[in-house]
Amino acid sequence: RKEVEQDPGPFNVPEGATVAFNCTYSNSASQSFFWYRQDCRKEPKLLMSVYSSGNEDGRFTAQLNRASQYISLLIRDSKLSDSATYLCVGYNYGQNFVFGPGTRLSVLP
Amino acid sequence: NAGVTQTPKFQVLKTGQSMTLQCAQDMNHNSMYWYRQDPGMGLRLIYYSASEGTTDKGEVPNGYNVSRLNKREFSLRLESAAPSQTSVYFCASRVNTDTQYFGPGTRLTVL
Numbered sequence: 001r002k003e004v005e006q007d008p009g010p011f012n013v014p015e016g017a018t019v020a021f022n023c024t025y026s027n028s029a030s031q032s033f034f035w036y037r038q039d040c041r042k043e044p045k046l047l048m049s050v051y052s053s054g055n056e057d058g059r060f061t062a063q064l065n066r067a068s069q070y071i072s073l074l075i076r077d078s079k080l081s082d083s084a085t086y087l088c089v090g091y092n093y094g095q096n097f098v099f100g101p102g103t104r105l106s107v108l109p
Numbered sequence: 110n111a112g113v114t115q116t117p118k119f120q121v122l123k124t125g126q127s128m129t130l131q132c133a134q135d136m137n138h139n140s141m142y143w144y145r146q147d148p149g150m151g152l153r154l155i156y157y158s159a160s161e162g163t164t165d166k167g168e169v170p171n172g173y174n175v176s177r178l179n180k181r182e183f184s185l186r187l188e189s190a191a192p193s194q195t196s197v198y199f200c201a202s203r204v205n206t207d208t209q210y211f212g213p214g215t216r217l218t219v220l
Contacts, residue, residue, distance in 0.1 A: 008149065032207050043199055043211035044152070087151065091207055096142075096167065101151040 003027050004100035006088050012106045017078050021103045023071040023088030030090040030098070033064055035073050038085045038102065047073075047086070078107045111135055113212035115200050121218045122190045130185040130215050132200030138210075140203040141183035143167075143175060145196040146214075152199065158183055190219045 006023045013019045025033075033050040048055065050062040050071055061074040071088055088100040113134045122128060134141065139160045144152040154167030158177040172194060174186045183202075187194055195218050201209040 002151075004151070034207065043213050044209075045211070046208050049207065096154055096157060097209065099144075099152040101149055 002101070003098045004088055004090050006086075006100040006103045008101060008103060010104040010106055012108055013078055014108050015078060015080060017107075018074065018076050019078055019105065020075075021073045021086055021088075021105075023073075023100055025069050025071070025088075025090045025098075027090065027092060027098070028066075028069060030092045032091040032093075033062075033071050034089040034091070035060075035062060035071075036087040036089055036099075038087055040084075044087055044099075075105075078105075080107050080109060083107045113200055113202055113210050115198075115212035115215050117215060118213065119216045121220065122187075123220050124191060126190050127186065127188050128190065128217075129187075130198055130200075130217075131182070132184065132212055133182045134200075134202040134210070134212075135181065136202060136204065136210065137180070138202035138204045139180070141177065142201040142203070142209065143173070143183070143185045144199045144201065145169065145194075146199060147196050155185065155198075190217075192219045195219045 035047040036044040037047045038044040050064045054063045059076045063072045085102040085104045087102045090098045116131045142157045143155040146152045156175040158164045161180045198215045200212040203209045
């Protein structure tokens, strides 16, 4: 079983839709979590960190449920420019980062 | 401020050839990483260097060696390339916060 698992998608949604991605992790010792965005044939870039209390950055909301070992990313009012692959990442101090395989999103006009 | 740079951007090798992938960062970061990315697999850590002068194996180190030449540079060497090493290779760096900054990647094909 992979340490970080994601639904690979693709998620095809119309502009303006709300879309949610889920991620589960198996290592209960993981202490920090992140969502990275990766455009086609480009490097990953940090989208947002995920805090236990949940956090929001504009149209993006991230949630962490430690009891269920579950992380989510909600995108509201999807834009064409949101089309990308979204990587869920866990970090365990001293053991480095573990990346999920990514969820591909296509926002359609 | 270029961030993280990698050379070359593309490379084609024949089985058994050797090559070195170069990575440099100008952000004065302590930690540097080498990952490979294969379809459906996500990024997998090959080697990392927590600070200048130290290197450690990651999840998939076999077939690779690394050198942390100084604080700025972290190179990855394939001594005898194999088709299974066909992949996209990303270098990344990190200071004491949790954020990693990635280079643009090297697309390697081994025939």
